[in-house]
Amino acid sequence: MSDLRDMFFEECDDLLEVLSTGLDDLQNGNSDAETINAMFRSVHSIKGGAGAFGLDRLIKFAHAFENVLDDLRSNKIDVDPNITALMFSGFDHLSDLVDAAREDNDLPDSEGASVLSDLKLVTQNANGGVAEEEDASEVSSDDFVALTLDVGLDLDLGGDGPGDLPGLPSLEPVSEGASHFIVKFAADPVLYARGHDPALLFRALGEMGEMTVEADISGVATLESLQEAPAAISWTLTLRPDDGIDESTIREIFEFVEGQCTLEIMEVAAEAAPVVEATPVVEAEAPVKPAAKPAKPSAKAEAPEKDSKQEAKGGDGGKKSSEPRNSTIRVDLNRVDRLINLVGELVISEAMLRQSMNELPVSANSAVSEAIGQLKTLSGVLQESVMAIRAQPVRGLFQRMSRIVRESSRQAGKTSRLVMVGEATEVDKTVTERLVEPLTHMIRNSVDHGLEKAEDRIAAGKPEMGTIKLEAAHRSGRVVISLSDDGAGVNREKVRRKAEEKGLVRPEDDLTDSDIDNLLFRPGFSTADEISQLSGRGVGMDVVRSEIQALGGRINLQSEPGKGTTITISLPLTLAVMEGMLIEVAGESLVVPTVALRETLQPGQANIHDFCDGDRGLSVNDSMLPIVDLGEALGFRSSLEDLSNQSLLLIEGESGRRSALAVDGIVEQREVVIKGLEQNYHSIPGIAAATILGNGKIALIVDTDQMIPSPGNGNPGLRKGSELVEVNSYV
Amino acid sequence: MTTKILAVDDSRTMRAMIQTALTDAGFDVDLAEDGIDGLDKLGGSNPDLVITDINMPRLDGFGMIEGVRARPECASLPILVLTTESGEELKQRARTAGATGWIVKPFDAEKLVAIINRLVV
Numbered sequence: 001m002s003d004l005r006d007m008f009f010e011e012c013d014d015l016l017e018v019l020s021t022g023l024d025d026l027q028n029g030n031s032d033a034e035t036i037n038a039m040f041r042s043v044h045s046i047k048g049g050a051g052a053f054g055l056d057r058l059i060k061f062a063h064a065f066e067n068v069l070d071d072l073r074s075n076k077i078d079v080d081p082n083i084t085a086l087m088f089s090g091f092d093h094l095s096d097l098v099d100a101a102r103e104d105n106d107l108p109d110s111e112g113a114s115v116l117s118d119l120k121l122v123t124q125n126a127n128g129g130v131a132e133e134e135d136a137s138e139v140s141s142d143d144f145v146a147l148t149l150d151v152g153l154d155l156d157l158g159g160d161g162p163g164d165l166p167g168l169p170s171l172e173p174v175s176e177g178a179s180h181f182i183v184k185f186a187a188d189p190v191l192y193a194r195g196h197d198p199a200l201l202f203r204a205l206g207e208m209g210e211m212t213v214e215a216d217i218s219g220v221a222t223l224e225s226l227q228e229a230p231a232a233i234s235w236t237l238t239l240r241p242d243d244g245i246d247e248s249t250i251r252e253i254f255e256f257v258e259g260q261c262t263l264e265i266m267e268v269a270a271e272a273a274p275v276v277e278a279t280p281v282v283e284a285e286a287p288v289k290p291a292a293k294p295a296k297p298s299a300k301a302e303a304p305e306k307d308s309k310q311e312a313k314g315g316d317g318g319k320k321s322s323e324p325r326n327s328t329i330r331v332d333l334n335r336v337d338r339l340i341n342l343v344g345e346l347v348i349s350e351a352m353l354r355q356s357m358n359e360l361p362v363s364a365n366s367a368v369s370e371a372i373g374q375l376k377t378l379s380g381v382l383q384e385s386v387m388a389i390r391a392q393p394v395r396g397l398f399q400r401m402s403r404i405v406r407e408s409s410r411q412a413g414k415t416s417r418l419v420m421v422g423e424a425t426e427v428d429k430t431v432t433e434r435l436v437e438p439l440t441h442m443i444r445n446s447v448d449h450g451l452e453k454a455e456d457r458i459a460a461g462k463p464e465m466g467t468i469k470l471e472a473a474h475r476s477g478r479v480v481i482s483l484s485d486d487g488a489g490v491n492r493e494k495v496r497r498k499a500e501e502k503g504l505v506r507p508e509d510d511l512t513d514s515d516i517d518n519l520l521f522r523p524g525f526s527t528a529d530e531i532s533q534l535s536g537r538g539v540g541m542d543v544v545r546s547e548i549q550a551l552g553g554r555i556n557l558q559s560e561p562g563k564g565t566t567i568t569i570s571l572p573l574t575l576a577v578m579e580g581m582l583i584e585v586a587g588e589s590l591v592v593p594t595v596a597l598r599e600t601l602q603p604g605q606a607n608i609h610d611f612c613d614g615d616r617g618l619s620v621n622d623s624m625l626p627i628v629d630l631g632e633a634l635g636f637r638s639s640l641e642d643l644s645n646q647s648l649l650l651i652e653g654e655s656g657r658r659s660a661l662a663v664d665g666i667v668e669q670r671e672v673v674i675k676g677l678e679q680n681y682h683s684i685p686g687i688a689a690a691t692i693l694g695n696g697k698i699a700l701i702v703d704t705d706q707m708i709p710s711p712g713n714g715n716p717g718l719r720k721g722s723e724l725v726e727v728n729s730y731v
Numbered sequence: 732m733t734t735k736i737l738a739v740d741d742s743r744t745m746r747a748m749i750q751t752a753l754t755d756a757g758f759d760v761d762l763a764e765d766g767i768d769g770l771d772k773l774g775g776s777n778p779d780l781v782i783t784d785i786n787m788p789r790l791d792g793f794g795m796i797e798g799v800r801a802r803p804e805c806a807s808l809p810i811l812v813l814t815t816e817s818g819e820e821l822k823q824r825a826r827t828a829g830a831t832g833w834i835v836k837p838f839d840a841e842k843l844v845a846i847i848n849r850l851v852v
């Protein structure tokens with residue numbers, strides 16, 4: 001059952017996504033009848049599943065929501081901004097209820113109460129002011145269960161209550177002295193047409209006691225006059241019932257065939273004729289319910305017409321079904337991860353094999369070399385394909401953000417809308433999951449600090465409604481997600497002043513606009529004069545940055561005064577492999593991510609300049625870059641006196657700042673499988689992760705962003721403990 | 732021979748629940764996701780009984796029932812509707828389309844099995 005429960009909640013996620021997409025379409029005027037149908041089915045399926053798990057509050061709310069969608073699809077109400085807004089609130093609350101149920105939590109009673117009553121009011125108004133009867137949706141789950149059991153198609157025994165159930169106290173006690181029942185039964189042709197079989201009904205009845213069956217075949221035509229239509233046989237069944245069997249339990253056997261037969265049930269007292277002598281009563285023409293008879297011919301007359309429609313529909317259906325459908329299977333994520341890990345190991349083994357081969361006296365044209373080359377290609381393709389399994393569109397993530405925009409706008413008293421671009425862009429599942437928190441924070445900040453108050457916007461000649469844009473795209477092997485607002489932009493003067501007050505920068509520091517903008521990512525930085533309920537006092541942007549960095553990503557902020565702010569996050573496509581440059585420092589092998597690499601140099605002594613307190617700079621293309629001696633920065637050895645024999649790697653960080661990493665040697669560029677260190681070890685400054693080389697040795701992967709000195713980024717000289725190195729001060 | 736049941740429901744949770752309940756009771760269960768899928772699978776599955784939901788994409792339960800009844804070989808195949816709906820109007824539509832019985836979700840497995848046993852040989 002817990003598997004089913006998990007499955008239900010997974011399905012809820014999918015259904016909520018459909019609902020959310022539908023709501024967006026509705027809001028943007030892109031909806032059609034099928035949009036609303038699909039939304040209805042989503043909520044309906046949530047309700048159905050919730051019923052199975054006894055999630056009363058979810059059932060109740062989904063029911064009210066579904067009714068409004070039903071009114072919409074039957075054009076009882078029209079789509080207008082109020083309805084759309086109400087449905088967005090409904091969606092939010094429905095998501096909350098699903099989440100709460102998933103976690104076995106109870107939401108406070110007050111939560112969602114107003115949305116629920118608004119939804120009900122809409123349905124009530126749409127249906128002539130009549131409130132819906134307190135039915136399935138309104139009762140406790142016990143009643144709900146009871147209701148489910150016994151609503152036969154043709155059951156009309158005075159209600160759906162438990163009284164009709166077998167084994168429960170009967171509505172009418174068996175009368176004194178009743179010893180047997182005589183049941184007369186004659187089927188209408190339609191009974192057979194609807195899949196019933198009298199023999200099975202009789203068998204069920206026979207289980208209720210001792211029974212004899214007599215068939216009257218006098219109505220059966222002779223062979224010459226045989227016609228298909230009328231059902232000519234009738235039966236008389238005599239039942240000596242077991243204890244607890246009364247007329248209602250007998251009727252229940254026939255609940256599905258009522259209206260498709262003539263049925264007469266008579267109770268016979270003990271002193272009546274013995275069962276064996278009961279004369280077969282053949283009165284098929286004497287219906288128990290006379291009213292039922294006249295109705296039948298019309299039903300029959302309808303049938304052929306219906307049939308022709310069925311043909312039409314069936315044909316249509318056949319055509320539709322030939323459309324290609326993407327078939328999917330659901331796989332446990334752990335299995336996928338295991339597969340990915342194994343493929344990672346395979347790639348490493350392949351590299352080891354290739355390396356060993358190079359050491360053997362084998363010609364590059366030999367069959368073995370060719371086979372190894374093929375193995376390399378195949379394992380590369382295999383790895384890519386396996387990674388693609390984990391990729392999923394960012395749509396779900398973006399849709400969650402749409403709610404954050406709504407909520408934070410409401411709390412901040414601003415009106416804003418979210419525009420999404422590139423929702424189909426695929427990203428590793430782990431990445432999308434871990435982006436939820438940082439993006440939430442960024443959006444709250446955008447609404448809270450980025451967008452101006454309505455009166456300021458109007459004064460600035462902007463539309464009152466602010467726009468937040470969330471965009472995703474693949475760019476040169478990375479995923480770029482950007483969040484922009486059309487707000488006032490960063491107030492650089494204020495940021496600089498605050499940064500100086502807090503001692504984050506010195507008044508004499510020469511900072512570019514971009515430097516100042518990126519000061520916002522410094523821990524504890526805030527320019528908001530009032531502490532806001534939403535995003536607090538600037539807490540978060542530094543956390544956002546470290547979370548993005550933990551994903552191997554880079555974050556950058558660009559702002560244009562009066563026009564708005566754009567925060568760009570660039571992420572690796574996968575967390576499992578990356579392209580890196582293998583280097584050597586102090587006898588250690590290290591990997592520098594290629595993505596940060598701009599150039600490699602073998603400098604002459606002339607290009608290296610010494611400064612006070614041991615800092616060195618490299619003059620290249622008319623500018624001066626700080627040199628970071630990697631061996632020293634990572635604590636492998638003390639600073640080298642002479643850097644002229646070192647190789648220099650020019651690296652560029654997220655903010656666009658550069659530095660030159662001095663290393664002993666450059667080995668080769670290769671793809672490496674990333675192995676996290678933090679799980680087994682702990683976070684090491686300057687080191688992002690590790691990898692296993694072809695020869696089986698471990699190489700550490702350098703965290704390049706921590707190797708670039710800048711005002712927004714602390715000190716790369718991990719062993720030096722010196723002051724910030726400011727790039728432009730060298731010029 | 733084991734009784735074969737074709738269950739048609741667009742919710743995979745519901746499909747799994749029906750499958751569990753009926754497989755435990757010893758039935759063979761085939762599953763379909765909507766009316767069109769159900770009609771597609773009808774021939775290959777050759778079931779002794781069909782269970783169908785009402786609200787489904789592409790082709791709903793009513794269309795599904797009509798489609799089943801339109802096939803001469805399925806003219807007397809028992810069809811149970813299993814749905815959260817309980818409105819009399821909808822039941823009447825299902826009846827006209829040719830449904831055999833109507834059960835309201837959430838269903839009780841034992842009761843469902845008892846009803847099925849009453850409908851199949």
